[in-house]
Amino acid sequence: MTVIFTLGPLLFALLVGYWVHITPLTPSRVNGLLSQLTYLILALIGFSLGALENFSEKLLTAGQQAVLFLIMICFFSWTALFFSGRYFVNKTSRHHPSQSTISTKDILSWAILNEALKTIGWVLIGSVLGYFFADFATYIDNLVMFLLYLLLFLIGCQLRQGHYRLRKLFLNSQGVIIASVTVFSTLFAGLTTALIVDIPWQHGLAVVSGFGWYSLSGILITGLGNPVLGTTAFLLDLSREIFTLMLIPIFSRISPHLSIGFSGATAMDFTLPMLSRFHSAEVIPICIASGFIMSLLTPILIPLFLEM
Numbered sequence: 001m002t003v004i005f006t007l008g009p010l011l012f013a014l015l016v017g018y019w020v021h022i023t024p025l026t027p028s029r030v031n032g033l034l035s036q037l038t039y040l041i042l043a044l045i046g047f048s049l050g051a052l053e054n055f056s057e058k059l060l061t062a063g064q065q066a067v068l069f070l071i072m073i074c075f076f077s078w079t080a081l082f083f084s085g086r087y088f089v090n091k092t093s094r095h096h097p098s099q100s101t102i103s104t105k106d107i108l109s110w111a112i113l114n115e116a117l118k119t120i121g122w123v124l125i126g127s128v129l130g131y132f133f134a135d136f137a138t139y140i141d142n143l144v145m146f147l148l149y150l151l152l153f154l155i156g157c158q159l160r161q162g163h164y165r166l167r168k169l170f171l172n173s174q175g176v177i178i179a180s181v182t183v184f185s186t187l188f189a190g191l192t193t194a195l196i197v198d199i200p201w202q203h204g205l206a207v208v209s210g211f212g213w214y215s216l217s218g219i220l221i222t223g224l225g226n227p228v229l230g231t232t233a234f235l236l237d238l239s240r241e242i243f244t245l246m247l248i249p250i251f252s253r254i255s256p257h258l259s260i261g262f263s264g265a266t267a268m269d270f271t272l273p274m275l276s277r278f279h280s281a282e283v284i285p286i287c288i289a290s291g292f293i294m295s296l297l298t299p300i301l302i303p304l305f306l307e308m
Helices: 002-019 027-050 055-087 110-132 134-161 166-170 173-197 201-208 214-223 227-251 256-268 272-278 281-306
Strands: none
Touching (some): 027 055, 027 227, 201 214, 214 281, 227 256
């Protein structure tokens, strides 16, 4: 019953945004609001973390756990996606990667690094404020939860404005295969890591269920009352996104399953231009289907696992 009360409102907010058309919420306004709201919530996450006792110790713990989670995800996901790419690639995906002239310097451009630094910066600012104004932390949790509903509503609007049709996406066999292999191998990595670091197995599954969507996973877990675990998820998914950008040129020459699968939820948006450039335009429907499935699962699986 607790799962229903937690998951129900979150999923409802997402679906309302997906189904209801509100004329003033144009795509540009939705994107702007999402960006501003994300930074605000990240700062509040930092505030909750900074207000905790033994802040530095817990931050170090979150960082160490994030590194171990990332290592295990890389091992299990890369292995599973490599073999799925060998046995389930159809003719559409059997193409030579485009001979792009993108260099490592282009991939790790200042724009990308600036976004990562800005994201971390908001968390650090919030942490400093939380450390000095810890008495206000009791009001933060309710505010984060309210903003979380608004965030999911806007994400639903964004998905609708992208003209993503569920039936069409779920009928893309390669996208479904890549998403399924990525999800199950990632969850297995989370379960294994939880046993190694001696945390509840449900927490291990929740941490990895962001599938690279750092702007939601950490926010969602923190909003559900676990700022340390939320910080672990945030650091894990942020590191995964940067790592993915570095590895797409290499993975694209091995298998589209590797490059698309490890991109996780970001395959439908952030990493899509690079994926299409290193493969071809033919992989775009596969990327969107795979990324959308994982994006849809994130706000479902995280509260589901945390409330089990």
